[in-house]
Amino acid sequence: MGLRTRLLLAFAVLALVTTTITAGVLYWRARTAILQATQDAAATALTDRMKTLLPLSSLPPRSRQMEDLVEALTERGSAALVLFRGQQVAFGMHPDSVPDTLRTAVQSGRVVWQRVEWGDTPMLLVGTQLRLKAQPGLSVPSGLEVYLARNLSAERRSINELTWWAVAVGGVSLGLAAVLAWLAAAGVLRPVRELRQAARRLGEGDLSARVAVRGSDELAEVGRTFNSTARVLEHQVNELRRMEADARRFVADVSHELRTPLAAMTAVTDVLDEEAGRLPGDAGRAARLVSGETANLTQLVNDLIEVTRFDSGSAALALDDVDLAAVIRASLRSRGWVDEVEADLPEGITARVDPRRVDVIVANLVGNALRHGEPPVTVRLRADEAWVTVEVADNGPGLAEDVLPHVFDRFYKADTARTRSQGSGLGLAIAWENARLHRQGRRTGTLVADNRPEGGAVFTLTLPRSSDEPREGA
Amino acid sequence: MKRIISITGVFCLVLLASCGVRPSGVIAGGEAPQGDITLPIVFFVSNEQLAPATRNVKAVDALLDRLAAGPTAQERREGLTTELPAGITVRAEMDSTGPVIVTSVDPQTLSSTALDQIVCTVAFAGGGADGGITVTGQGITLQPRQCGYPQPVSPPRPAAELTADRGAP
Numbered sequence: 001m002g003l004r005t006r007l008l009l010a011f012a013v014l015a016l017v018t019t020t021i022t023a024g025v026l027y028w029r030a031r032t033a034i035l036q037a038t039q040d041a042a043a044t045a046l047t048d049r050m051k052t053l054l055p056l057s058s059l060p061p062r063s064r065q066m067e068d069l070v071e072a073l074t075e076r077g078s079a080a081l082v083l084f085r086g087q088q089v090a091f092g093m094h095p096d097s098v099p100d101t102l103r104t105a106v107q108s109g110r111v112v113w114q115r116v117e118w119g120d121t122p123m124l125l126v127g128t129q130l131r132l133k134a135q136p137g138l139s140v141p142s143g144l145e146v147y148l149a150r151n152l153s154a155e156r157r158s159i160n161e162l163t164w165w166a167v168a169v170g171g172v173s174l175g176l177a178a179v180l181a182w183l184a185a186a187g188v189l190r191p192v193r194e195l196r197q198a199a200r201r202l203g204e205g206d207l208s209a210r211v212a213v214r215g216s217d218e219l220a221e222v223g224r225t226f227n228s229t230a231r232v233l234e235h236q237v238n239e240l241r242r243m244e245a246d247a248r249r250f251v252a253d254v255s256h257e258l259r260t261p262l263a264a265m266t267a268v269t270d271v272l273d274e275e276a277g278r279l280p281g282d283a284g285r286a287a288r289l290v291s292g293e294t295a296n297l298t299q300l301v302n303d304l305i306e307v308t309r310f311d312s313g314s315a316a317l318a319l320d321d322v323d324l325a326a327v328i329r330a331s332l333r334s335r336g337w338v339d340e341v342e343a344d345l346p347e348g349i350t351a352r353v354d355p356r357r358v359d360v361i362v363a364n365l366v367g368n369a370l371r372h373g374e375p376p377v378t379v380r381l382r383a384d385e386a387w388v389t390v391e392v393a394d395n396g397p398g399l400a401e402d403v404l405p406h407v408f409d410r411f412y413k414a415d416t417a418r419t420r421s422q423g424s425g426l427g428l429a430i431a432w433e434n435a436r437l438h439r440q441g442r443r444t445g446t447l448v449a450d451n452r453p454e455g456g457a458v459f460t461l462t463l464p465r466s467s468d469e470p471r472e473g474a
Numbered sequence: 475m476k477r478i479i480s481i482t483g484v485f486c487l488v489l490l491a492s493c494g495v496r497p498s499g500v501i502a503g504g505e506a507p508q509g510d511i512t513l514p515i516v517f518f519v520s521n522e523q524l525a526p527a528t529r530n531v532k533a534v535d536a537l538l539d540r541l542a543a544g545p546t547a548q549e550r551r552e553g554l555t556t557e558l559p560a561g562i563t564v565r566a567e568m569d570s571t572g573p574v575i576v577t578s579v580d581p582q583t584l585s586s587t588a589l590d591q592i593v594c595t596v597a598f599a600g601g602g603a604d605g606g607i608t609v610t611g612q613g614i615t616l617q618p619r620q621c622g623y624p625q626p627v628s629p630p631r632p633a634a635e636l637t638a639d640r641g642a643p
Contacts, residue, residue, distance in 0.1 A: 043504070055512055058528045085553055085554070110505055113503065131507070143520070
């Protein structure tokens, strides 16, 4: 049950109980007062009128007197009956309409009354006897009994009106309570909703998300805490980002600064390479070593520059409609791997990709397979409506389970003992970034490493057949 | 929550039950009006209770004669009877201790109601005394007795209407 429903229910029940009790008690008191006033008035009218007969001159009183009495008592909605020794002597109503219980009660010597229904009409019957006084404390019934019937329709109307007022007031206050509950719930729920939205924005990475804090209640306190937490988080994340950017810029700067001297060194080592054959003994080996390491260093710097481009987001696709089989074949041929690789490249599979990056990926995967796996290394090209797939597989020992998740990490070495390898340690990472660069809508190119059931590692490159044009500056 | 709703429901039911103007039981109020009568009265019997009747005479003995004579034909038609035996004579005398009523028959043969008829008639005629009235006859004297007419008492009230319909003159 939501907060709003609970508040609404609580207010409604509260209003209902309060209104019911208040209206009910007031109604009950009013009803009692109305009935009591009517009954008292009728009883007073009856006894006052009967006292006009006193002192009695004879028994029975003269019939003229009693008819006057009946006439005086019979006013709007009322009727009267005079009995003497059980016989009616003057009447405006039939003796049978007085219940026996009331007739019996009259004998007690008191004014008695009873509410009855004549048909649908509520009537008040008041009856009493006239008593004769002998001496103090001694009186006897004269045998004269007078009954008065009074119509209670007007009172019933008043009381029914009270009932409707009570119900109406109850309904209105229930409605008011509902409105108040709604407003109260809105007052409580609005900050909660704002807090929820801000928390979601924060969770989605918008670190500038804050809530407007009003008042000084508990919710405001929560809002303030949220804001300060978000502020600290934003500051620390910005600090981390700045430091990371600094580190990347440093790597990029270093890589660029290394390029110029490396170019000069490469020119020198080219000469050395030519002369190495003629140099004797250790000098020749040293010249070849320097030449090879210079080439490795150049590759490493180039890879680093490439990686910094990915990190800075400045790597852009140069899309072209190409025949993938041709691109892969050219890539293999240019590196002299045609004989070492079993290529399964059906003709006619075209895709809109960046051919240079596909070349980089294929070269990295095949190079990796040739270095670390066992022949035969196979390259398979497949395609469906939306995707093209390139599988590069070898027959080596495959990748260890703990290595698989880290294959594409930078400078990750599967064999920790082998501190020096021919690769820069960035090849697979660059291939992975290149694959991810190809995207169409929500579809993104992927590069996945796995082991084949029959042994050997398999790298699967999947690219969308068409990629979105790179945006300006992206 | 359920309990609150059920309590409210019961309360509403109670309230509805006391709604409107509905038939009630008999409710007793104040005492019936009482007053004097200018003519002397004698007591006869109606429905096993004493019932007064007026007689236009002044002397107590004359009144007692009328009592002994019994109700008139009209009064008999209205249901009055007497328990005094026919032919009885009743006289009232004053004694040092109070009024003494002398009957022509042995008062022990008279019913309690008949004795009440005589005693109350004398008492209402002004012959009442604190010590009571002695009835004697043929040498037999009864204990002095009061006019023991039952006085108004409050009848048992119906409990449900105690509060709602309290009070009346």
